[in-house]
Amino acid sequence: MTDKTKNKKTGQASTQSGAQASAVKKGKRNAAATAAKTATRGRRSNTPSAATRTTKQAAKSAQAKNAEKAKAGKPKKPKLVRDSFTMPKPEYEVIDAIKARCLRAGVSAKKSQILRAAVTNLARLSDASLARLIQNLAVIKTGRPKKSQ
Numbered sequence: 041m042t043d044k045t046k047n048k049k050t051g052q053a054s055t056q057s058g059a060q061a062s063a064v065k066k067g068k069r070n071a072a073a074t075a076a077k078t079a080t081r082g083r084r085s086n087t088p089s090a091a092t093r094t095t096k097q098a099a100k101s102a103q104a105k106n107a108e109k110a111k112a113g114k115p116k117k118p119k120l121v122r123d124s125f126t127m128p129k130p131e132y133e134v135i136d137a138i139k140a141r142c143l144r145a146g147v148s149a150k151k152s153q154i155l156r157a158a159v160t161n162l163a164r165l166s167d168a169s170l171a172r173l174i175q176n177l178a179v180i181k182t183g184r185p186k187k188s189q
Contacts, residue, residue, distance in 0.1 A: 126182055 135151050142149040162170060
């Protein structure tokens with residue numbers, strides 16, 4: 041809706057929206073600002089106010105400080121890697137035998153713990169001893185075994 045009004049100072053006619061025209065009639069100085077406020081009244085702005093932004097920034101920095109304190113107290117967990125392998129059945133059964141020995145000793149052990157202990161012990165060997173152990177192993181075909189019928 042537009043109204044034709046005359047500017048009191050210049051006497052020129054202008055076309056204005058209803059809100060702007062009413063603002064001019066009421067003698068308000070900044071009619072455009074009033075019209076803009078009236079047009080946006082009831083709608084929320086997508087941009088946060090400066091006070092909201094600073095409050096959020098302060099909260100984020102506090103969270104970051106708390107996270108750093110928590111990290112400083114706890115040792116960092118090692119990244120885990122999942123892998124699969126193929127081994128002969130008799131060697132696989134040795135893992136079960138070692139699990140049973142651990143249970144008799146009063147310690148519960150998982151397959152992954154047993155393999156990790158074996159790798160740790162292999163790492164302690166000299167290069168010559170390690171090479172001898174690896175050469176004594178039978179070479180097996182890698183990949184998934186065929187399904188038996």
